[in-house]
Amino acid sequence: MSLSSHVEELKRKHQALSEQVDAAQRAPGADDLHIAEMKKQKLRLKEEITRLTAPA
Template sequence: MALSSHIEELKKKHHTLSEQVEQALRAPGTPDAEIAELKKQKLRLKDEIERLTATS
């Protein structure tokens, strides 16, 4: 897989997680731990995207 397409896949996943976080924040019964885990995943993806972008 080319680096640019890998980065694009990571960006799509990041966007999907953003939407999931927004939905979780709007849902009154969503546990804080679940929201925190989604945010951690999102941050890891962002860091990976930045790392790969810096090396290309």
């Protein structure tokens, strides 16, 4: 897998998690712990994307 396709896959995962977080936050009785974990996963993905796309 090339670097650019890997970064694109990470971006897709980040977007999917973002949508899941939004939906969970709108749901009544949402599990705050699960939402917090999804937000942490999003942050890790964003940090990885930034690390891979930063100029050398």
